[in-house]
Amino acid sequence: MSQALVIVAHGSHLNPDSAAPTHAHADTIRETTAFDEVKVGFWKEEPHLREVLRTVESDEVYVVPLFVSEGYFTEQVIPRELRLEGWNVSEWDSDGLSADDVTLTAADTGQQVTYCGPVGTHESMTDVIVRRAETVTGDPDVGPGFGLAVVGHGTERNENSAKAIEYHAERIEKSGRFDEVQALYMDEEPEVDDVTDHFESPDVVVVPLFIADGFHTQEDIPEDMGLTDDYRKGYDVPAEVEGHRIWYAGAVGTEGLMADVILERAAEAGADVGEAVELVRERTRNVSAMEA
Structure with a gap:
């Protein structure tokens, strides 16, 4: 079964640079070939959260929110816009830091969606x-x-x-x-x-x-x-x-190593990422050294 990664973020109508880190991390992960598809979706930009799953061909989708914390967007907006059937925040059983993942079905596409906790609370x-x-x-x-x-x-x-x-x-x-x-x-x-x-x-x-x-x-x-x-x-x-x-x-x-956190969230939820985590850590360290 093919697997896809969807990175979801807030985006902005006012700041054209707001989406840049999301696209950069998606590019980094795409280069590892860990996923058959890597897509991005936004609340305030295109492609919109409500439409992003329709751009994915894979049946198995891992969704990772590029947000700092658990809250309104991760608990209400994203699950609603992705039309995740049966979503309830209690599925995460979180204390505000421990949201991990839950697998649900997207109502309009029928895809199996594993919805992960936000990157900001991951230990990495x-x-x-x-x-x-x-x-x-x-x-x-x-x-x-x-x-x-x-x-x-x-x-x-x-x-x-x-x-x-x-x-x-x-x-x-x-x-x-x-x-x-x-x-x-x-x-x-x-x-x-x-x-x-x-x-x-x-x-x-x-x-x-x-x-x-x-x-x-x-x-x-x-x-x-x-x-x-x-x-x-x-x-x-x-x-x-x-x-x-x-x-x-x-x-x-904006740090390149953020791509590693996204990968780790997906891997812990069951995605097969192979050696992608190690690749990203090595590549982003080399890039950081060159920029310094």
């Missing part, structure tokens, strides 16, 4: 955050002498978003790789505006747990941290802020 996302720090500093061994800030939107918007931020920050802290690790938020305490107040380390890498670069990551966060008084003027990396060097990495979802 921790590796992507660390890789992002390596990429922005150009140092594959970055850690000693550095602090790391993992940044999220804030709990007022979605309490599960904060859970994901804290989960990955705690895992990185326990690894002992960085001298200091802190979860920071845009709308909640502790705030990213006060980033230098939370670190003693002279160098701090800031990684926003966002899928794509947009208004928040390109405008709000750089200005809030004091990297620039006007994002349109740009900023240095690293930038000097109150006696610290701030290495601002931009959205974690």
Whole structure:
């Protein structure tokens, strides 16, 4: 039986770059030939979530949401738009971090769809955050002498978003790789505006747990941290802020290793991905080294 992968994301009518990471990760996975088909679908762009399964010829489909956390989109919008018969969020039996997968039938196409939890809560996302720090500093061994800030939107918007931020920050802290690790938020305490107040380390890498670069990551966060008084003027990396060097990495979802998390979600749900995970890890590391 042929198998297909469908990566679903939010997309944007306003930001033409919003879909770029989704397409890039799909291309990376497509090159591994692990799936007979690799498609993408969006809520706010074409191809739309409601139509994407009709573009898939395979009978067996793995759907992986390119979202940071569990919530409204993963629990309501995506299953509804894909017309997954019998969907109920209780199928995931999740505490906000532990959604895995459930197999249902798409009502209008009859396809067997295995619907996976979002990439943002998968444990491998921790590796992507660390890789992002390596990429922005150009140092594959970055850690000693550095602090790391993992940044999220804030709990007022979605309490599960904060859970994901804290989960990955705690895992990185326990690894002992960085001298200091802190979860920071845009709308909640502790705030990213006060980033230098939370670190003693002279160098701090800031990684926003966002899928794509947009208004928040390109405008709000750089200005809030004091990297620039006007994002349109740009900023240095690293930038000097109150006696610290701030290495601002931009959205974690733009890191090439994200393709690995998508693959791991599908593999854990039963997809046969062969050596694709190892291939992606090797290829994206080489690309990151070239870009540094």
